Amino acid sequence: MPRAFTLVELLVVLLLMGMIYAIAFNNFLPGVGEKSERGLSLATVDTLFKNSPLYRHEALTLYGTAGKRAYLVAGGKVVQTVSLPESGVGYRLNPDETLQNIDYPHIKLGTDEFVPSFVIRCRATGLFDPQILMVGEKWLYIHPTDAPRLFDNPADMVAHMRRSDYLPDKAGYAL
Structure with missing residues (x-):
């Protein structure tokens, strides 16, 4: 029987993906973090x-x-x-x-x-x-x-x- 991922392993993967997306959005979409001051x-x-x-x-x-x-x-x-x-x-x-x-x-x-x-x-x-x-x-x-x-x-x-x-x-x- 093949081994499946545990819930903790899936949550860690989602957490890492979220961190990568946050870094990517701040670096590649300038102004997203400055929106409140700009507005x-x-x-x-x-x-x-x-x-x-x-x-x-x-x-x-x-x-x-x-x-x-x-x-x-x-x-x-x-x-x-x-x-x-x-x-x-x-x-x-x-x-x-x-x-x-x-x-x-x-x-x-x-x-x-x-x-x-x-x-x-x-x-x-x-x-x-x-x-x-x-x-x-x-x-x-x-x-x-x-x-x-x-x-x-x-x-x-x-x-x-x-x-x-x-x-x-x-x-x-x-x-």
Whole structure:
């Protein structure tokens, strides 16, 4: 009677085949491993925070530069450096509902020194600090709990904020 393969031997063969396929796909199909960063934009920047192992464990801050580079920082240390397809400029909404460009202070992260063009903060609770960015010709509103949303003009964005939870007389949010 011929000897058959055992279940363990078949599983080892499948494991080896899987490892060979993984190596082949990473070497012969460039960009497969970089897809998440390549698909990242400021409109989907919340996914960068949510995919971090520190999300909901530590406060995370994303410092963006005018050079389309961003640094994800936790506890004063750079956790991840990402390249963005576009840069943004941070704005604040004043109590009179006018928009004002934010002048961020000069910071140093490791050996890099720069003045951020925007800063996005996510608390350890998973809530984002409300943020307004101008990205090209569009306006991006980062809500504490909802996904970031793009607007063609600032009036539509402010109207959306008033309908959701922005309290202009308090210059803050009802959370």
